[in-house]
Every structure is written in C-alpha cells, then in structure tokens.
Amino acid sequence: MARKRNANRTAGTPTLADVARLAGMSEITVSRVVRNQGPIADATRTRVQAAVAQLGYIPNRAAGSLASAASTLMTVLLPSLSNIVFPDVLRGIHTAITETAFQPVIGVTDYDPLIEERILLSFLAWQPAAVILAGLHHTPIARKHLEQGRFRVAELMDIDGDPVDIAVGMSHRQAGYETGRHLIKRGYRKFGYAGHMLVHDDRAKARYEGLCSALQDGGLSLVAEMRSPGGGSTIAGRELLEKLLVAHPDIDVVIFPNDDMAMGGIFHCIHAGIVIKERLGIFGFNGLDIGQAMPLPLSTILSKRFLIGKTAAEKLLESRERPAEKTIINTGFDIIEGATA
C-alpha cells in the first residue's frame, strides 16, 4: 500500500537508496560521491560509481534542491532573441558555465520591465543560484527580490547606473558620445538619425543622448531624425533611410541604432546610387561580422557581447555568496573605422 504511490510514479527509476543498497553503502555516502563532496575513500568511490553506472542512476535535482534549499539553475532574462546581440550574450554565458553544474533557464522579456518582473518571480520558484538580466532598470518589486534573494545577480550590457550586485557591460552614453565626436572629426556636419520605436530599449536611447550631447559640445545638432515604427531590422533601415533622404536631402551622415539597420541604409545607397562616405556617411552599432565582410566594411562600434556574457557568468561562479560590495566591470567598446563614414 505504501509502495503503491511510488510504483505509479517512478516505475523503476533508480534512487539513491537503490544505489546505496547495491553498493552496500549508506545513502549519504552515495550522495557525497555523486556530489564529489567531503572525504571519500578511493575504494568506496569506485564501488559507488560502479553501482551508479550499473543502475543508470540519475540524481533527482528537485529532491536535491528541496533538501539543500539551493539549485544549480541560473536564471537568464533577455529582452529579445531576434536581436543577435542577446544570443551572443547567451553564448558567452553558456561558454562560461558549460563545464560547471549550472544550467540556464531563459526568459524573454520583450524589453518590458513588467514582463521581466513576472518571469523573474516565476523563476525564483526554483531557488536559482544566480540571476542574470539585462540593464539596470527593473520594477521596484523585481529590484526588491533581486536585492533580498539568496542568489547572486548580474546585470548586463549597461553600466550607467547603480547595480544590485555586479554590472558587466559598457557605457552606452559614452559610446554615443564617441560616435558623435568621431564623425565630427571626420568632417561631417549635417547629422541625421534613423532610429526605431522600441521605447524600452534604454541602451539605444542612451547612445542617442550621448550622440546629441557630443553634437551640442561641437556646436552642432541633429538636422534630421526619423524612427521606424517597426523594429530595428535591415529592411526597416533601408526603407527608413529612403524616407529620411526624401525629407532631408541635405544630410551628410546618418547614425543608426544598430548594424542591422545601418546595413539596410547601405543597401539603399547602393540601390539609389548614393556614394557612401563621400556623399553620405553611415554609422551603426554592434560590430556584427557581416557588416565587416561587406565590400565596404561598416563603420560602427564593436560591443563585446560574447565577452559580457562570459565575464558575467564567470564572475558569478567565483563565489557561492552574494558579494559584499557592488562591482562594475567595464568591458569597453572599440570604434571600428570601417569604410562607410
């Protein structure tokens, strides 16, 4: 009767007790061997491992997490998967944790703090060992949980602000500013901006503001500005630049919020016979490989997405505890001069 429930559940799936019985050891010893924890005699280890292999034992992590009040899960909340930036970050995270026991659970927030909050709470139900999210801007409730939780927190991409524990990324404001200065130095004077309408893309916004402030410091300002109602795709960039040039034929350089859109801009120029760089400069952001493989390599800023993900995950692995003090890691950025501006 007592076994009935078990019979219907696990139906032969071996447990620690089964392994212990076969190896002639206590459960706790088997547990220690499996977790590679505490002092174990070589002979014991060998015997247990043989029993594990023979039974094909797979530890039950739900039971383990419950007993130890900690899991091996790492919550990763990303704004989007359409934008290659975030798969790159995820790849970096994955590279760092691939040889560890950590397993990433991922959520996509669509750049919406409320969705982020909802997903975060649902993921906290697993008592994750760490939480990685993008940006420094979260809802008050999310922020409270991040600060009080029994897990480490890394906030990626952005470092202009006050992190919970660890921030890894770059200053997007500064990147925008440097973009402006670079283009002014190149001799451009009539600046256009071809953006998108992703309201919650705080980082694109910060770059935009940095750009404007560089122009201002140089005695200039944007002479034209448009935003694509769709997302920030290549097609959107292409169509938007066409419109922008109809409305403002006098601009001599256009800044796009990302490389995808900038490449759309290039394609429009090729199509319309506009001489890139001389007649119209084009500048992107991200430093995608494909932009650098073009006949005219795109002028842009290299954001180190893979490095950001990898660094953050490595930092989180360093300790089991929450860090005593906040850390900000600036991975920086590189201006890629390219041939389009």
Place this chain on the structure above:
Amino acid sequence: MARKRNANRTAGTPTLADVARLAGMSEITVSRVVRNQGPIADATRTRVQAAVAQLGYIPNRAAGSLASAASTLMTVLLPSLSNIVFPDVLRGIHTAITETAFQPVIGVTDYDPLIEERILLSFLAWQPAAVILAGLHHTPIARKHLEQGRFRVAELMDIDGDPVDIAVGMSHRQAGYETGRHLIKRGYRKFGYAGHMLVHDDRAKARYEGLCSALQDGGLSLVAEMRSPGGGSTIAGRELLEKLLVAHPDIDVVIFPNDDMAMGGIFHCIHAGIVIKERLGIFGFNGLDIGQAMPLPLSTILSKRFLIGKTAAEKLLESRERPAEKTIINTGFDIIEGATA
C-alpha cells in the same frame, strides 16, 4: 532545535503552511488554489489569493516537482547559438509557451551527439515535462532515455528519419534536390559547391546529397567543391568563393550551405566586379531577412525556423501524455527566386 535548520535556510520565506494559516484554510486547499486545480469555492479562492498577495508567497517548485514527480521545465537542446537559425527556433518555442507554466532550460550541443547525451542526462535530473532537440540522430543511450522517459519529445528541423514521438521540420534532402532542379531549369550547368567542415551538420549534408542527386538526374555533376575549414560565416564564404574561382574559373553557379556564406559570396563578387546571376549564380539556404534586404535579393530557400519551434512547442502542449503514435509535421520550405541565381 527542529526549527534551527529551517531558520538558516528560508529565513522568512513564506511557505504554503504560512499562507494556509493566514487564510484559515488547509495547505492542500491553498495548493489547489495556487495551481488552479480542482473545485474551489469563490470565497475560498479570494481569501487564499489575498493571503498569497499579503505574504508575497512564491511556490517552491522544487518541492512541487518532488511531490508530483513532474516539473514545468522544458528541456531545449540546440546545436548552436551562433547560427541565427537556432535563436529563431528558440523564439518560436518561447512564443508558444510564454503564457503557459512551462519554462525552457536550454543547452548547446555544438552539433556533437556525445555532448547532447551528456547535457540531456543532466537535464533529465529535473524531470522535465518535455524535451526538444534538433535532428533525429542521437546516441543510443540518449535515444533510449528519450524513448523511455516520462516526458514528451519533439525533434526539430529534420523529418528524414524515424522520430521518437514528434518530428517537426522539413526534408533537407528534398530542399537540396529542389535547389539543383531549380538551378538547372535556370540554365546553369557548371555547378560549384562552397561548403564548410562542420562534420555533424547532418542537415547541410542532406542538402548537399539532395543537390548531387538532382544534378545526377539531370546528367550533370559538381565540377568544383571546396570546404571552408572555419565555420559557416560570411567572411568564410567570401574567402572561400575567391579561392574556388581561382581554382575553377569556369563554374557558372555556386551553392552555399547557408545564407551567411552566400552573402559572403555576393560580397566577393561585388568586390571583384563579377556580374552576379549572369556570369555567376549564387544560391544560399535559410532565407534570412538580411539577404532579402540587399540590392540584389539573395536566391535561397526559406526554412521556417520560427514556425518549427512554435509548432513543436504547441504540439507538446496539447497533451500531458506521450502520444500513442509518432507524428511527423512537415513545415515545408519555399524557394525564394531572388536575383542572384
């Protein structure tokens, strides 16, 4: 004494018992309300929900999974994150499950069945509700676990083979074959292939074989073939085409295993002043947006990656049980005529 352990663990984190006490109900009733399961009087539900909100109760999924021998986790194993194809699939999966209780745990296999096996086993420790992986080719051990596990299985991308439960994808062999037929119809006769050396990319291989067999059926064969030692990037495609043309200047069309490489090929042609389509046809695979945004839209095959992910996840959500019989869903593909071949 008995409380000591608890004190050090959860330190105030409210449990079901706390909610039950506050609401004046039994734990099981609270559990039912939280899970939205079984008949509950409206008044009870309201009272419980108020208590949940007041305490900020977050259910402990580890305990829940242990008790019910089932989790809300969905294991997703992808070959790579560098290739945009898989983030697209993941996006589709995410779209399908975003309003459900499922949470994706992802692993990256690097196209290696042994890594896939290792990650699969480590993820099975969570008793996932479903497993999604790419391709139909797995190690015998992995296959055994997939067949015997208490979860549903979907194998994505490929349908040329024998699935465990559900396969969602397209026939890559057929796609390769159609590519060959299409190009022959277009008048091309001297075929070159510019591939990569990802040994485990079974699908690229299947397309290659389909292509060869179409050529054979048309009384033709590849006159030139090279493989880039690196991955399948745009840069690789650009450099490879240059080399291929040096060795075989007579070819009149080149097929690439993906759009990224094909775009590299286009960039080489633009750079070298080769008239695309007339002098040299170029054909890719995937139908990426960026290829269609180019001045000469890339001739390619649209693989429906997002749809594959979404369909698979939806199918998995349909039932809690393993399906009685195997299902193969062909999402098909579209030839995009483009302007490059």
Place this chain on the structure above:
DNA sequence: GTGTTTTATGGTAGCGCTGTCATTATTCTT
C-alpha cells in the same frame, strides 16, 4: 424522503535528497 452524485475541503504520508550531528578508524603530535 431516501439514495446517489457532485462540490468543497481536509488528514496524512510520503516524494528523494541533504544538513546536522555522531561515531569509529586512522594518523599525527610531542
């Protein structure tokens, strides 16, 4: 009005593992 089903709730016993505290054998000090 009696029997039967349905609705709403609760008691209890685990799920499979690990933290805590003991216990015994072994090695090291001086």
Place this chain on the structure above:
DNA sequence: AAGAATAATGACAGCGCTACCATAAAACAC
C-alpha cells in the same frame, strides 16, 4: 604512549509540496 586532530562513514529528521483517500455538505434524481 596518551591525547589531539583528521578521515571516513552513518542515522535520522525534515525540506515544502502534492497524491491519495476520506469526509461532509449541497444538489439532484425519482
């Protein structure tokens, strides 16, 4: 050689939840 430290193992309770069975009240059948 006696005491102290270390290495190796085990007993046992309990983590927070849900499956299972039971019960009581309400609704329904005839």
